[in-house]
Each structure stands twice: as C-alpha cells, then as structure tokens.
Amino acid sequence: MALVTTTEMFKKALNSDYAIGAFNVNNMEIIQGIVDAGQAENAPLILQVSAGARKYAKPVYLVKLVEAAVEDTGVDLALHLDHGADFEICKSCVDGGFTSVMYDGSKHPFEENIRITKQVVEYAHAHGVVVEAELGKLSGVEDAVHVDAREASFTVPEEAAEFVEKTGVDSLAVAIGTSHGAYKFKGTPYLDFERLKTIHSLIPDTPLVLHGASTVMKEFVDRCNEYGGDIPGAQGVPEDMIREAVKHGVCKVNIDTDLRLAMTAEVRRVLVENPAEFDPRKYLGPGRDAITRMVRHKIKDVLNATNRR
Template structure:
C-alpha cells in the first residue's frame, strides 16, 4: 500500500480493455466515499486534485487525507494533478509528493504546447513522476477550465503521434466530443469513435485519457431538482459509450460532475427531510454513502475495473 504512479495500472487496463477511474477530490468525505468503493470492488483508482481543489482545501491537507486513505484501505493509489495550467504548478505538485501530473497547455499553439509539456516531462521524470498532457480542447466549464464551443477542437491523429514522440509523455488526453460540466450534449450524445480508433491504432499500447466523461446520472439530477435544485437539461456521456472507449485504448476516465451531483442530491434531500438538523455529520454522512454507491456502480458497470488490484 503506497502512493504509486499509474504506469502498471495502465498496462493492465490496456491489456484487459478496461479503464481506471480518475475521481476528483475536494474534502475528506469525497475521498472516503471513493476509496471505500474501490476497496469493496478491489479496484485500482486515481484520486485527482484540480487547481480549484488546491485553492479550496490546500494541497497538503488533500495529500495527507490521501495518505490516510492508503493506510486505512491498504490500496495503492495514484495522486494526480488535474489540469495543471503551468509548468510551475506541475513542478510544485511533483515536489509536494504527487505521483502523476497533468500539464494542460492545449490552449497554446502546437509547438508551444510541446515546449511546455516537454519541460514538465523532463522535471517530473527526473523525480519518478508520470505526466499526462492534452492535445485538442474540450468545451465546457469545470473549476479553472472554461472553453467555449467555438474554441473547442478535436484531436488530430497525426499530431497526436508527433506530440507523444516529441514530448515523452506517459498518457494523452484526447478530445473526441466529451465536455466538462453537467451540460455535455444538447441533442443526441455522440462521440467520434472513428477518430479514437485511428489514434489508438497509430499509438499502439499507449494509454489514452478521456476527460469530461461523467454520465450525469439522471437519478441524481432528479433528486437535486426535487429538493430545491435547478439543473434543467443536464446530460452526460452514456455509459455504453464509455465502455466502448475503454476497448479502444482509453485507460483513464475522469469523473467529477457525477461526484458533485451525488453529494449535492444527498445533502439537499437530507436537509429538506430533516429541517431541524444542523450537525454537518448528519448530512455529510449520507453524502459520503451516495458517493460510495455511485463509484461502485461506475467501477462495476462502466469502467470494468473490479478486481484489478488482485
């Protein structure tokens, strides 16, 4: 049981045609719910921290909570920086004990993206830390990530090959139609699987990453709205599409919005049904349970990573 890199996890996932869930964490209850689910399912997991989470909770608190989770669960866990927006931030997280970092320089030109990414790779690899980068841009809003549909772009397969070779990254986040946030599709959900298959064939045995991949489970949206929320028209990535992606080289699937919805739905419900409660443990406990149930569902029915730690 230790903080580990994703290298061996991805090798097993690629060979087994399943994906590892990368779950965003912000506080103790979220970490406990995710890790308890992974322990029950004997599944590998990645816990990732966004720029927003770093500001909210302070990186040292989150790292210590993850270390406590490892000690309590006996699991090996990857601690990953999600959407590091600068080389400096990535280097700081490497120095702070993260075992994996993502440098997101996708908003720069292709050559500048390569330059910044290569700088992070050289530093991280010298410390035994793995690096994820992004090519192409996902639309949507999540923490510090805010990309309009007009500025979104799909990943070019030939550029992907060149990017991987020139940067030395360990995994690549690609854009094939997913987006950040709860409003991923207005009409029929559609992902560019032909593009994904081309990229996977051009980069055999190389782990690909899917961001913006929450399903936006309807039951949690309905619960939020039933108990005072206002989340109309939210729609995520259908589960069968995520299962298909994992058979085409996607080894890491990012999940954040579903965690937020599960937690918020449970809290809203408890406070409406128990208006006299003001003890945070009374509503954060059910929220933690809701996260655990949702993550177990993802591991068993979407990611396919049950028993991957055996």
C-alpha cells in the same frame, strides 16, 4: 504502503477490457467515499486534484488525506494533478508528493504545447512522477477550465503521434466529443469513435485519457431538483459510450460532475426532510455514502475494473 504512479495501472489496463476511474477530490468525505468504493470492488483508483480543489482545501491537506486513505484501506491510489496550467504548478505538485501530474497545454499552439510538456516530462520523470498531457480542447466549464464550444477542437491523430514522440509523455488526453460540466450535449450525444480508433492505432502503446466523462446520472439530477435544486436539461456521456471508448486504448476515465451530483442530491434530501438538522455529520455522512454507491457502480458496471488490483 504508499501512493503509486499510474505506470503499472495503465500497463495492465492497456489493450484490455477495463479502465481506471479517475475521480476528483475536494474534501475528506469525498475521498473516503471514493476509496471505500475502491476497497469494496478491489479496484485501483486515481484521485485527482484540480485548481479549484487546491484553492479550496490546499494541496498539503489533500495529500495527507489521500496518504491516510492508503494507510486505512490498502487500496492502490495514484494522486494526480488535474489540468496543471503551467510548469510551475506541475513542479510544485511533483515536489509536494503527487505521483502523477497533468500539464494542460491545449490552449497553446502545437509547438508551444510540445515545448512546455517536454519540460514538465523531464522534471517529473527525474523525480519518479508520470505525466499526462492534452491535445485538442474540450468545451465546457469545470473549476478553472472554461472553453467555449466554438473554440473546442478534436484531436488530430497524426499530431497525437508526433506529440507523444517529441514529448515522451506517459499518457494523452484526447478530445473526441466529451466536455466538462453537467451540460455536455445540447442534442444527441456523440463521440468520434473512428477518430479514437485511429489515434489508438498510431500510438498503440500510449494510454489514452477521456476527460469530461461523467454520465450526469438522471437519478441524481432528478433528486437535486426534487429537493429544491435548479439543474434543468443536464446531460452527460451515456455509459455505453464510455464502455466503447475503453475498447480502444482509453485507460483512464475522468469523473467529477457525477460525484458532485451524488453528494449534493443526498445532502439536499437530508436537509429538506430534516429541517432542524445542523450537525454536518448527519448530512455529509449520507453524502459520502451516496458517492460510494455511485463509484462502485462506475467501477463495476461501466469501467469493468472490479478485482483488477
């Protein structure tokens, strides 16, 4: 058993009625919680490593933990670099055992994004690794990604088609209204599905990716606040909108905030209800179980990915 690329995962998911969950990982408990859910639902998974995760845990630790998860469970896992800032970071992850990398050149002008993405694609493909890129900017804050709402821009469908043709990228993250973090919408949630449909019609063979797709589940926000948290007005992407996006070429759905909220809510509960507790296993274990329950829900009820291995 070994880590896999997303190639076969996306080939099966494209133009079907399900998507692959891409979940961000930072430590052993989060990895175990996600992979236990994938094993229980017989679903493939993508485990993502952000800039913040690399700084916190170091890539070599995360790679070895993910390899251990494959050996322990037999779940099909792709190890993915999330929001690689430049060619050097992408190259380092390719060389370090990742099976998929994302180069995020959305901060650059269109032609510069094409140039660097193509450079990443050429290096990654030569080493058997697949590449995701991004066109358009998502607002919000998540680890090293900071984009003001005024600077965010939706993906232009015609540019998406040109971008894929010129770069040879394997999948494309599109901006249609989602954002990073726990505060995705100030008012009524809105995703531009007509834009998504047009993009998919122009590049029907390219798997599309939805970043910033956490629901910011109310039960976890409420529990965090009940046990001393301060997360007022948090709002995410309604799950019915995720289900609709999956019908129009979205094969990969990124989820991070929901993981953080699920674990934090349970850790807070345990520590408040057991103030004398100081054994990390006694609160990280329940936090891990909360992640498993949440991810199983996402796989089964939102992504429709149960029994897709």
